[in-house]
Amino acid sequence: MEVLNTMVGKRMMMICFASTLLLGGCLNIPTKNSPNAENEDGVKGRPSDFYESVLTYTGDGYFLPYGGKAEKAEDQYRDEVEKATKEYIKREYKTDIEVHNLVGNQDGYTVFFESKGRLHFYSTAIVPIDFSEKRVKKESIWTQEDEVEKGLRTALYAYIKEDEFNVLDNQIQEIVDTNGEVVGTTVEAIQNVGGDAYETPYYFVQSLSDDEAIQPVYDLYMKNPDASKEELMDAYQEDLFDPADLSFVINLYMKDPKKEPVQEVYNPIMIAFEENDDLPKGNYTINLHDHYVIKKAGSGHKKNSLSQDGRYGIYKR
Known part of the structure; x- marks a missing residue:
């Protein structure tokens, strides 16, 4: 539910639509930005100022509320x-990173980064700026509660459960290849505006803070980042695993810009996940969106998106 709440928190589109109607709706003249205007694909309701094809979206247009001065002072x-940021994450989390994007927030920058090395995840850090003194406040860098820890825990899952994660990757690739109607997002979008822990163009995984099974593995890594894979696997407490603590969120998009998400496409995908007992253990949410990403939110979730009832996820135990 934390994942879904985060997604809901990003929705800012109603304000944009209201201003568009004020500009173009009174005279019933479809302007370029009108919600009823056709975009370059001939699709109504997806104006190019608000939406972009999932196949080309790389994070352009993404913003955080109250971005303020930082957006204009990036260089x-x-x-x-x-x-x-690199020094902070290395010191606090024993992890080398690559910085992909800086997005202005109210007091400085939100930094989107990707881990380097055998553990792979995406996350963010917040770097305040003293604009009056034009100074980066390195002593005040911080991360949202459990944000990087969550990334490390899910990366550890993917590392010690590599065979099971390969099953997941292969199943999704088979769905994409045989179905022919769905696609994922771009790697560049994940790098620039993702930050959702362990993430691929088709899904992301997040481990909750009370995940007792993976906690000893995390503790060992923080104590000894050079611990072998075997040592990390031995530290895992399988008997403490609760599938509610490890969330897999699958996001697929319609390949055809003019096609809506429909049950005829969605249902076979759901069945494939329900019937495959070789997938990584955890709870699965399957989403099918239309072809477009909301640029400012970096998300495909819209009114026409399809998903199972949040009360009844797919649980692999």
């Missing part, structure tokens, strides 16, 4: 912000 601070 001035970029190098120092990147260096300070």
Whole structure:
């Protein structure tokens, strides 16, 4: 539910639509930005200022509320912000990272980064700026509660459960290849505006903070980042695993820009996940969206998206 709440929190589109109607709706003249205007694909209701094809979206247009001064000063601070973020994550989480994107927030930057090395995840850090003194406040860098920890835990799952994660990847690839009607997002979008722990173009995985099964593995890694894979696997407490603590969110998009998500496409995907007992253990949410991403939110979730009832996920135990 944490994942779904985060997604809901990003929705800012109603304000944009209201202003569009004020500009173009009174005279009933479809302007370029009108919700009823056709985009370059001939699709109504997906104006190019608000939406972009999932096949080309790389994060352009994404913003955080109250971005403020930082958005206009990126070049001035970029190098120092990147260096300070790398040093902070290395010191606090024993992890080397690559910085992909800086997005202005109210007090500085939200930094989107990707881990380097055998553990792979995406996350964010917040770097404050003192604009009056034009100074990067390196001593005040922080991360949202459990954000990087969650990334590390899910990366550890993917590392010690590599065979099971390969089953998941292969199943999704088979769905994409045989179905022919669905696609995923771009790697660049994940890098620039993702930050959702372990993530691929088709899904992301998040481990909740009370996940007791993986916690000893995390503790061992933080104590000894060079611990072998065998040592990390031995630390895993299988008997403490609760599928509610490990969430797999699958996001697929219609390949054809003019096609809506329909049950005829969605249902076979659901059945494939329900019937495959070789998948990683956890709870699965399957989403099918139309072809477009909301640029400002970096998300495909809209009124026409299809998903199972949130009360009844697919649980692999």
